[in-house]
Amino acid sequence: GAVVSQHPSRVICKSGTSVKIECRSLDFQATTMFWYRQFPKQSLMLMATSNEGSKATYEQGVEKDKFLINHASLTLSTLTVTSAHPEDSSFYICSARPFGRENSYEQYFGPGTRLTVT
């Protein structure tokens, strides 16, 4: 149980286009999901916290209009990279916290999406 999926796993897009990444909790509901990015050989940096039915909370330095987050249901959050540029190329990882167990240790990570912008 407690599986988080991401789609797509890899995407290559041209500079200036937008890309949508989906994060789904497959066997549990999640009111809170988190979006991280990871540059090669670096750590995970939290970009934003996504809450079902409300606006996402962005970390300092992350452009809200650049990285649009929508948490439309208890099992789906999406990250849209708008007008992508080569510097947006990165590994994007989402995680989800099970509804009703927010005070537990549980937070499950997706397998990641590798975005390459050419």
Add this chain to the structure above:
Amino acid sequence: GEDVEQSLFLSVREGDSSVINCTYTDSSSTYLYWYKQEPGAGLQLLTYIFSNMDMKQDQRLTVLLNKKDKHLSLRIADTQTGDSAIYFCAERASGGYNKLIFGAGTRLAVHP
């Protein structure tokens, strides 16, 4: 502020024990975690420890927590080549959405 630090590289011989160290800053952290990441893959939760515990053992893994010094360690007994990966320490921040703050990761290389 919140910060997690760990050494960047560790090399051990197969069969030896590996010890990866981590320090954190948030004394109110409720949980501390160790994750493993293999090349090109996502994160795998190895183990976690609640902040009121000093030690947790799970098969080959032993986690030690020193709350006073805000120091966390992960010991891997009988290290195998399959243990070669990057190991991330993370703390669960207090307040807000209790986000996870990650260290830079320790690259463990296991050689024969």
